[in-house]
Amino acid sequence: MKKILAVALVLCLVLALAPMAFADNPVVKIGVFEPQSGDNGAGGKQEILGMQYANMLTPTVEIDGTTYDVELVYADNASANDKAPTAAQSLISSGVSLVLGSYGSGVSIAAGDTFAAAEVPAIGVTCTNPQVTSECDVYFRICFLDPFQGTVLANFAKSELNATKAYCLAKQGDDYSGGLCNYFIEAFGKDNCVYEQFPEGTSDFSTYITNAQNQGCDVFFSPVSTEAAAQIIAKANTQAIGMPILAGDTWDSNVILNAAKGTDVKICVTTFYQEGADPEFDKGIKEWIKSDATALANNGGNDELAAVTVMGYDAYYVALEALKAAGSVDPADVLEVIPSVEYTGVTGNIAFDDIGDALRDSAFVKSCNTETGVWDFVTVATVK
């Protein structure tokens, strides 16, 4: 009896999981390769928001004379390099024409081989480590790179913050923060930097802040995940850190604003988009976020617009452009045309170079207003 019951239960599960979809138009699938849990879960969800909004505005695409419904297929890479290939494989198995993502460079690098083996093109949205595209022929990206971002931040620290000695903190084994710290140190001068790494699962950052204070640093550079960032900000406040904190695009997030509100910590970040650059777009997406309870929760409970969301929005349209240009939903055809795709999005003009990187030469620098809990625009930085 028990055995029959067990078999019946298993059958129920299998049947419930079996897909039952009926649609009028043919469907083209775009894979969304993003972290929805783990260290970068918050950022990944915000990036997805942009794609979902774009998908809501433009749910169909005309490919070679036929109207296709665009379906976003999600895979959670859990911010973990070891889970990334499995997530990538699940997207490939579900028959996506191309993939968008991921937030966080490590997972994109880890999944590169899987995409390359299946010849499914991937467009990175905000993964800024050079290796994402340089080591993988099917990976493209629409954002700037870490060598650029690191240099911008180092120059900013020197000229605007008048810093002479920098403390750099990265997470052990994390391609994003480790890479960015290296480029920062290169541009700032190795002799004037203290570089340390913290292991996975660290929640006590007080000692690292004490280290920076004891060594007489005057800027604290920690381009780490938002989860660690919240801890760092809290400790920086209680320990009266006494120096500004600098970080990269990852910190352009509500998590940071929430953590920094009401403290006296000065925080500056580089990012892809500054709210207000396209008021029309800002208004539309904010209304959508406020009207959708899930979207609001995924955005951290308020309607502050993160740059990664805007990048996600642009990425979706780049994907549609690629599909139109390919005139087919076959990944191989899409892969062939991506290098020649050009698109002017909300974050600026997007075109690709030989390696598959976006041709971008400017970044926004903004600082956190700790009284009101919003970002203040500081400057647009370029490196020649």
Added chain:
Amino acid sequence: MDKTILPYIISGISVGGQYALIAIGYTMVYGILRLINFAHGDVFMVSGLLMVYLAAALPLTVAIPLVIILTVLLGFTIERVAYRPLRTAPRMSVMISAIGVSYLLQNLALYITGGLNKNYPQIPWISDRVTVLGMETSRVTIITPFLTIILVVLLVLLINHTKIGMAMRAVSLNFETSQLMGIRINSVISATFIIGTFLAAVGSMLFFTNYPGVVPTSGAMPGLKAFVAAVFGGIGSIPGAVIGAFIIGICESLIKGLDTILIVNGTITEQIGLATFSDAFTFVLLIIILVFKPTGLFGEKTTDKV
């Protein structure tokens, strides 16, 4: 004391106090059931999440006691549902069940939070900034070790001078015999879990006030370190767990700052990257202890009768 080293010591003592409160839960359950309760670290995390959600809806004066009650209830329920039915099963089965509970809690938390970092509410007064001996820190850092020691002294008094404490000691000595002597084993074990989870709930408040971010895996690392502390001090021994926790907390903190301490002293002129090894140290310590003194610092001697 030297102003360079002091902040590391203070932060280490505070971390140690938090590990100690979790370690007691491990060590007590082990002492009585010979079970390593792998779900303990996750109960600690769930307690943090309960606080996040309850404090959003209720005033703190109501939320804090409610969090403690609910956490204790969770610990009690886990024992009733996942461990008690396996009382006569081989010990391995109970341990596997504990691992199952651990993953269940983590995944439930993942489902409820959506994997996002939840900001722990600020508890007024204890999260304020204070200046101690010329260094800035939060009040909770200073309070933690004292509160830990007070709770441990109370616990030791309970175990040595009350009826339930005597029953606990008897059960930990011999399961079957104490049952024959008329001790109701099940209520003694329930009491053990209630005390253990109560301390974990208090520990979670101190920990997350200090490091205010709760994610489904928040319990894993502190849980693991507390477990190492319990083994280090001799699993089954409460003073051992507390001392082990303080030693691990302080050593970890000092290793993270060792580079800087040496540079400020002038012993070395360049970073040598010792901070990276802070976690490795904890686990190397575990291995060394297991190799040279398997029963830990204060562990009971086991004599096998032939």
